[in-house]
Amino acid sequence: MNRRTTPVNRRIALTAALALTAGLALTACGGGTTGNTAPQLKVSDPYMPQPVTQSMAGAYFVIKNSGGTADKLTSVTSDLSKDITIHKTVGNKMEQVDSLPVPANGELTLGPGGNHLMFMGLSKKPAEGQTVTIELHFATAAPITVQVPVKATSYTPKH
Incomplete structure (x- = not known):
């Protein structure tokens, strides 16, 4: 052929x-x-222990990322304070940082003794049972508004 x-x-x-x-x-x-999807962020288990004074407060929660791309928590805004900083704890020392990583297909946990938010110079002292509104800002993902319940000073999450 x-x-x-x-x-x-x-x-x-x-x-x-x-x-x-x-x-x-x-x-x-x-x-x-x-798995090369954009960050898919969701916040769970938010709470703020009732502040002892009007000078400072902390807030804790978990940011879950079900997307295939990592992101970073870069800042937080709220009418509760104009001075909100992001901290990590290394050993026994608390350090202010510019951002915290939210890993792809993972989570960022903020809790007592670890990563957390610090609110300085509160505009008012929130009481147990109230809710504080915060907005989380990220390097890539759109901001997320979170309703943070104020718990008793001695509150411990069940997880």
């Missing part, structure tokens, strides 16, 4: 090559389930 390159054979070969190239391009662009 004589296999000469004819215009029909060239068109068939070109069509096959284009189909293969398109399939590879779609896979590379995330057409598959490779």
